[in-house]
Amino acid sequence: MTAAAAIQKAKAALALTSNYAVAYAVKAADVDVVAVYPITPQTTIVEKIAEFVDDGELNADLIHVESEHSAMSAVVGAAAAGARVFTATSSQGLELMHEVLHIASGLRLPVVMAVPARAISAPISIHGDYSDVMNTRDTGWITYIASSAQEVYDTVIQAYKVAETALLPVMVSYDGFLMSHTTEPVELNDEEAVRRFLPRRERPNVLRPEKPITMGAFAMPDWYYEIKYQVQEALASSLKTIEEVDAEYGKAFGRSYGIIQTYRMEDADYAVIAYGGAAFGNAREAVDVARERGIRAGAIRLRVWRPFPADRLLKQLAGVKAFAVIDRAIAFGSPGGGPAFIDVATALYMGGMDVPGLSVIHGIGQRSMYVEDFVKIFEMLKDGERNKVVYMGLRL
Amino acid sequence: MSLPKVHEIPIGGIITEPGSSRRNLTGGWRSLKPIIHDDRCIRCRICWMYCPEGTIKETKGEFVVKGRKYQYKYEIDYNYCKGCGICAHECPTKAIEMVPEA
Amino acid sequence: MKVVYKAIWDLPVEELFASGHRACAGCGPAIAMRWITKTAGPNTIVVNATGCMEVTTTQYPETAWMVPYLHVAFENAAAAASGVDSAIRVTSKKGLWRSGKTNVIVIAGDGGTYDIGLQSLSGMLERGHHVLYILYDNEAYMNTGIQRSGGTPRYAWTTTTPVGRAIRGKIQAKKDIMGIVMAHRVPYAATASISNIIDMSNKIKTALEYTEEGPTFLHIIAPCPPGWRFPEERTVEAARLAVETGYFPLYEYDHGKIRLNPPTSNMVADPKRRKPLREFLKFQGRFAHLTDAEIGELEKEVVANLEYLAKLASL
Numbered sequence: 077m078t079a080a081a082a083i084q085k086a087k088a089a090l091a092l093t094s095n096y097a098v099a100y101a102v103k104a105a106d107v108d109v110v111a112v113y114p115i116t117p118q119t120t121i122v123e124k125i126a127e128f129v130d131d132g133e134l135n136a137d138l139i140h141v142e143s144e145h146s147a148m149s150a151v152v153g154a155a156a157a158g159a160r161v162f163t164a165t166s167s168q169g170l171e172l173m174h175e176v177l178h179i180a181s182g183l184r185l186p187v188v189m190a191v192p193a194r195a196i197s198a199p200i201s202i203h204g205d206y207s208d209v210m211n212t213r214d215t216g217w218i219t220y221i222a223s224s225a226q227e228v229y230d231t232v233i234q235a236y237k238v239a240e241t242a243l244l245p246v247m248v249s250y251d252g253f254l255m256s257h258t259t260e261p262v263e264l265n266d267e268e269a270v271r272r273f274l275p276r277r278e279r280p281n282v283l284r285p286e287k288p289i290t291m292g293a294f295a296m297p298d299w300y301y302e303i304k305y306q307v308q309e310a311l312a313s314s315l316k317t318i319e320e321v322d323a324e325y326g327k328a329f330g331r332s333y334g335i336i337q338t339y340r341m342e343d344a345d346y347a348v349i350a351y352g353g354a355a356f357g358n359a360r361e362a363v364d365v366a367r368e369r370g371i372r373a374g375a376i377r378l379r380v381w382r383p384f385p386a387d388r389l390l391k392q393l394a395g396v397k398a399f400a401v402i403d404r405a406i407a408f409g410s411p412g413g414g415p416a417f418i419d420v421a422t423a424l425y426m427g428g429m430d431v432p433g434l435s436v437i438h439g440i441g442q443r444s445m446y447v448e449d450f451v452k453i454f455e456m457l458k459d460g461e462r463n464k465v466v467y468m469g470l471r472l
Numbered sequence: 473m474s475l476p477k478v479h480e481i482p483i484g485g486i487i488t489e490p491g492s493s494r495r496n497l498t499g500g501w502r503s504l505k506p507i508i509h510d511d512r513c514i515r516c517r518i519c520w521m522y523c524p525e526g527t528i529k530e531t532k533g534e535f536v537v538k539g540r541k542y543q544y545k546y547e548i549d550y551n552y553c554k555g556c557g558i559c560a561h562e563c564p565t566k567a568i569e570m571v572p573e574a
Numbered sequence: 575m576k577v578v579y580k581a582i583w584d585l586p587v588e589e590l591f592a593s594g595h596r597a598c599a600g601c602g603p604a605i606a607m608r609w610i611t612k613t614a615g616p617n618t619i620v621v622n623a624t625g626c627m628e629v630t631t632t633q634y635p636e637t638a639w640m641v642p643y644l645h646v647a648f649e650n651a652a653a654a655a656s657g658v659d660s661a662i663r664v665t666s667k668k669g670l671w672r673s674g675k676t677n678v679i680v681i682a683g684d685g686g687t688y689d690i691g692l693q694s695l696s697g698m699l700e701r702g703h704h705v706l707y708i709l710y711d712n713e714a715y716m717n718t719g720i721q722r723s724g725g726t727p728r729y730a731w732t733t734t735t736p737v738g739r740a741i742r743g744k745i746q747a748k749k750d751i752m753g754i755v756m757a758h759r760v761p762y763a764a765t766a767s768i769s770n771i772i773d774m775s776n777k778i779k780t781a782l783e784y785t786e787e788g789p790t791f792l793h794i795i796a797p798c799p800p801g802w803r804f805p806e807e808r809t810v811e812a813a814r815l816a817v818e819t820g821y822f823p824l825y826e827y828d829h830g831k832i833r834l835n836p837p838t839s840n841m842v843a844d845p846k847r848r849k850p851l852r853e854f855l856k857f858q859g860r861f862a863h864l865t866d867a868e869i870g871e872l873e874k875e876v877v878a879n880l881e882y883l884a885k886l887a888s889l
Contacts, residue, residue, distance in 0.1 A: 142697030292645030333578025491592030556600030568866030
């Protein structure tokens with residue numbers, strides 16, 4: 077680009093942590109109600125939003141709830157009354173509000189929540205891993221896992237359009253601490269343009285005295301199944317919406333990410349599948365190192381975790397000799413491997429594909445992950461290591 | 473009667489018709505039935521006030537009872553009356569009698 | 575209180591709580607639901623906690639509610655209502671709320687208020703939301719089949735405090751929920767009874783008006799025939815005796831001042847006007863096992879509580 081354009085671009089960018097990027101996105105989206113409750117490492121999101129509100133830059137009501145369960149309950153109530161809402165949490169807070177997550181999707185409310193992912197107690201840990209997000213697997217929420225502060229900013233804005241189209245709640249997660257508290261350049265959009273990208277829409281499930289409906293009814297065995305199946309169907313078809321919104325966003329603002337991201341997969345023999353910023357960043361660097369050592373390595377990033385993008389993933393794995401999934405969470409007592417590994421293995425099974433794999437557990441409780449560890453994974457794959465769970469970085 | 477399919481019901485389990493409980497005729501629950509003896513009714517409105525089902529209907533008109541002129545009459549909607557007997561119990565003139573449901 | 579209804583003929587006629595709901599015959603809370611919706615009117619959103627009233631009135635696809643209604647979960651009606659209140663305020667400012675001044679009312683039972691819902695109630699009161707919280711008190715977790723709650727009185731039989739050889743009924747006293755609410759210094763809180771419909775309706779109107787200033791609270795005694803163990807025609811009588819024996823005093827907390835309402839004010843002025851507690855206790859099966867000594871104990875507590883309220887009212 078020209079020097080003038082480069083200077084213009086630099087001016088429009090701020091050095092932001094992923095948490096602050098969330099706050100700026102929420103401000104741009106003309107949110108109405110924000111439920112505020114602090115928990116590490118999410119706290120600086122709500123602090124920044126509070127600054128925006130108190131400075132008069134964001135016209136929203138902050139509900140300073142007394143727990144995370146009430147945080148989700150309050151945004152569910154506000155969304156039921158037709159407002160555009162936001163809240164954020166991590167770890168214990170996400171666990172505390174768990175029953176309300178199911179209720180939000182069951183009621184088909186377009187709630188948007190940011191979750192800088194943090195390890196779950198016990199023992200208590202404030203540090204990052206994805207055990208909290210992985211625990212929301214079956215709650216019916218659309219779940220993104222972002223890998224950069226820019227992507228976090230863009231995805232939160234996209235999340236509103238996706239939520240309000242699919243009528244499902246959306247979670248935007250990313251690395252706790254490793255992204256939530258580290259600074260990257262983030263290009264901000266013109267807020268008017270964001271508002272035009274996110275027009276207000278009518279929906280049937282809204283509380284209006286002129287058209288009184290009952291929300292949250294008691295469903296007997298004759299009715300519960302159909303109502304829940306609607307959520308399943310909506311989640312499955314939301315993949316198309318996610319893709320369309322991402323493409324539309326790209327046209328409007330110049331940045332888009334797709335549903336999975338690939339790195340040097342065109343001729344890869346061995347693939348590492350990862351999610352989040354630290355894991356995928358390491359994976360890409362390890363691909364380059366492995367290639368120098370003669371291994372045809374490639375990396376795939378899961379940007380959307382629910383609904384699980386099986387078709388797109390299987391296309392990438394079709395020509396691959398073996399793969400490994402880096403999970404930053406332990407699925408205790410699982411039939412084999414970490415949570416995302418189980419998803420990939422099931423996708424392969426249901427797709428009738430027989431590609432052997434390795435489940436790698438790393439970065440638990442923010443245990444440091446080194447590029448060399450990931451290079452070792454490629455070497456293990458090349459050496460024929462298959463069908464086992466490897467706990468990397470553990471002092472066994 | 474076959475029940476609606478997945479795509480035939482509104483999203484999110486919302487009930488769009490206010491007061492749709494009226495399809496459920498709870499009158500079938502009772503074993504005792506209240507009878508209002510109009511000649512003893514002084515139109516105090518107490519039965520109407522206390523009924524948990526809201527089944528006692530107040531109708532306007534010209535009614536003469538024992539030489540007195542009233543502008544209202546009270547009738548029970550037996551489609552919904554559960555036969556609890558609160559109306560009979562609270563009536564100050566014992567104008568309501570609970571009789572066995574036939 | 576604001577006296578909107580002076581006599582029974584002033585009470586509103588339009589029914590906003592439809593027949594056909596599945597509450598028991600003679601249900602006390604159902605009487606309360608009729609009058610809450612009638613006095614609040616159609617421009618009202620009800621947020622209901624899980625409980626008897628929620629389950630019996632919203633069995634899909636039947637709903638007894640003729641106003642917009644939201645049920646989320648058991649412990650968070652106050653939190654959800656806080657969200658509804660905020661949403662209405664902000665979207666009104668942005669020109670997106672076109673229904674004018676909409677009432678937001680929480681309706682929750684004693685289980686959902688004294689126990690599991692206490693935290694979210696406290697949060698809502700502290701934050702000052704413009705919501706009326708109505709507690710319908712049938713003194714136990716009735717929906718699940720009569721288990722004790724923090725609102726169950728001492729010595730009452732429930733399935734989790736049965737009258738056995740070693741322990742006879744509930745050991746602990748009933749929590750002072752009004753005391754807890756008043757500690758939040760809300761603009762208005764009051765007790766009411768389904769036996770005194772005019773008093774209760776006026777209090778609902780008053781409480782709704784005061785939501786302009788902040789959260790308001792109503793504690794309504796709503797007897798339960800299967801739970802309290804009495805024939806279903808005596809529901810209103812049970813509530814009346816609760817008030818006339820001083821067991822359930824009628825009073826208001828209005829901008830920091832406590833005011834006793836009749837007949838409670840009358841029995842404080844003249845103790846001979848208070849009916850003996852035995853009249854309230856003895857016809858209920860849940861108290862049938864009480865000895866004279868135990869009744870005497872409970873009566874002392876009733877008298878002490880009335881004295882306490884009288885002293886507070888004099889401040």
